[in-house]
Amino acid sequence: MQYFIVDCGYLYLATKDKKYFDYLKEIFLEYADKYPQYPVYTKEQVAKSYYLGRMFEQWLEDAMWFSDVCPIYEIIRDGLTQQEREKIEKNLFQEAADMITARRGQHNWQAWNNAMRTSLAVTLKNDEMMDYAVNGSVGYIEEFKKMVYDDGWYKEASPGYHYFPLKALLQTANAARACxxxxxxxxxxxxxTGVVKAMYPNMTFPAHNDGGYMSDISNQDFLYEMGYSRFKDPFILQILAKVYATKDRNSALALLTNVDIKPDKTPLKQDSYLFDDTGIAILRSGDNTLVFRYGFSDGGHSHPDRLSVTLHNGEKEILTDCGTYSYAQPAYLGWQKRGLSHNLVLVDGQDMQIRGAKTAGRLLSFDPDKNGGVASAVLDNNGYPGVKLTRTVKLDHNKFIDRFEAQSEEEHTYDYVLALSDKPELGDGFVDARLEGKSPAYEFIKGVKSKIYKNGIVTFKAGTTKFEIKNTYKTPIEVFWAEAPDIMYGSSEKDTHTIKSYMLVVRTKGKNLSISSDIILGKKR
Incomplete structure (x- = not known):
């Protein structure tokens, strides 16, 4: 309903057709009749779960609803009678204000809490509420300092959990502007503008942390329309031109910009880039993109993926990050949120530690060049106590060179993991096997087969990509491959798509590890 309300509001602004005013008046008056009858949770219930909403199960959704509809009410307010205004403002907006003042959240939740408070503050002409939402201890200014890196990323560091709070931050800024x-x-x-530098050439993002696979910037067109209306930045306009080459320009917020945008089908060419605060190094060569993650992600949406990579050939990921599809599926906690579903090294079959900023990796070097470049980072005993992990990656045209080392005073089992979008062609000699580890993710793979390579070298193809993996100590390695859970993506259950996924694990045992991989991207199919 909130989107219908928003659309009616902008249509009324654009056309002055009274039918849209009448729709909105009827809707707001009906909510004013019904909202006071919605359940009011007690302090004891809220203490047990501060997530409780009133219009919705979670107050987060209440916050999103009111942040959207409060500005629309402003459009019709002067056309209402005093009695109608008093009824709507008392029974709907003031009731909502009473509810949200008893709620607080963390991270993106608090961003939306502040968005709802500032929107209601404008509607109710409540300066005290506005001041608290902007300048309070958990207000916009403090939360913005705490949760937004200087390089532009929201600290939960996934596309979904970047744009989701960004909408709240923009709406807060809009409401504050009215005051x-x-x-x-x-x-x-x-x-x-900053996070766009993490995109693949096909306008999708890597699915870091609890991000959705194949997250597409075109779904954020309304935010870029809102952003251009305020910042007038030509790069934002360039982004919108690329977006509207893939979809119609039908967002109501397009009315804010008052500018024609000609669709531009040419790819967005970008250079290699370092998000040095977030801890993401991007190496590019033509259509090929290598993403190297080493940094810390705040909040509960982070994955144990320090020193992980993804590799994209301009059309699809060759080395994948499946991201997160649904919190309700067993695969979320069992597979997607585990290290084994990422391209990295696991120690003793368990996930690395990720709680706290001290678990972040440390960048050693970032040297981009016209053919790609080199980046290196280390986990100094802070991912796995007593184990130092160092990874150096190089992109040279269509070749990815990977050097992964581990050093320890103790014996360990090391699993060098590649998450593949194509089935590996490994030849004969593989037998049925069981790949075991302490992480529950090992239970999610199927059809496991293994083979021991005495010379420590395995070569194979997956799709058109060629792989050569070496144990530089020249000791035997055990190679496993298996079917991984399908990668799922889509905007809803009715729009769910699945992609086959495979994994390859090179297992070695000892105090140290030294793996060298050469991965050559073939022609696109």
Whole structure:
């Protein structure tokens, strides 16, 4: 219903057709009749679960609803009678304000809490509420300092959990603007323009942390319309031109920009880039993109994926990160949120530690060049106590060179993991096997087969990509391959797509590990 309300509001602004005013008046008056009858949770219930909403199960959804509809109410307010205004503002908006003042959240939840408070503050002309939502201890300014990196990423560091709070931050800035408070700054703009530098050439993002696979910037067109209306940045306009080469320009927020945008089908060419605060190194050569993650992600949406990579050939990921599809599926906690589903090294079959900023990797070097470049990072005993992990990656045209080392005073089992989008062609000699580890993710793979390579070298193809993996100590390795859970993506259950996924594991045992891989991307199919 909130999107219908928003669309009616903008249509009324654009056309002055009274039928849209009448729709909105009827809707707001009906909510004013019904909202006071919605359940009011007790302090004891809220104490047990501060997630409780009133219009929805979670107050997060209440916050999203009111942040959207409050500005629309402003459009029709002057056309209502005093009695109608008093009824709507008392029974709907003030009731909602009473509810949200008893709620607090963390991370993206608090961003939406502040968005709802500022929107209601404008509607109710409540300066105290506005001041608290902007300047309070968990207000916009403090949360923005705490949760947004200087390089533009929201600290939960996935596309979904970047754009989701970004909408709340923009709506807060819009509401504050109505009260003469300017929250638009370069750092907020960088949340729109900076993260674009992490995109693949096909306009999708790597599915870091609890991000959705194949997350597409075209789904965020309304945020870029909102952003351009305030910042007037030509790069935002360039992004929108690329987006509208793939979809119609039908967002109501397009009315804010007052500018024609000609669709541009040419690919967005970008150079290699380092997100040095978030800890993501991007190496590019033509259509090929290598993404190297080593940094810390705040909040509960992070995955144990320090020193992981993804590799994209311009059309699809060759080395994948499946991201997260649904929190309700067993595969979420059992597979997607585990290290084994990423391209990295596991120690003793268990996930690395990820709680706290001290678990972040440390960048050693970032040296981009016109053919790609080199990056290196280390986990100094802070991912796995007593184990130092160092990874150096190089992209040279269509060749990915990977050097992964581990050093320890103790004996360990090391699993060098590749998550593949194509089935590996490994030849004969593989037998049925069981790949075991302490992580529950090992239970999610199927059809496991293994083979011991005494010379420590395995070569194979997957699709058109060629792989050569060496144990540089020249000791035997055991190679496993298996079917991984399908990668799932889509906007809803009715729009769910699945992609076959495979994994290859090179297992060695000892105090140290030294793996060298050469991966050559073939022609696209």
């Amino acid at each position: 003469g408070i300017d929250l638009y700054n370069e750092k907020l703009k960088s949340m729109l």
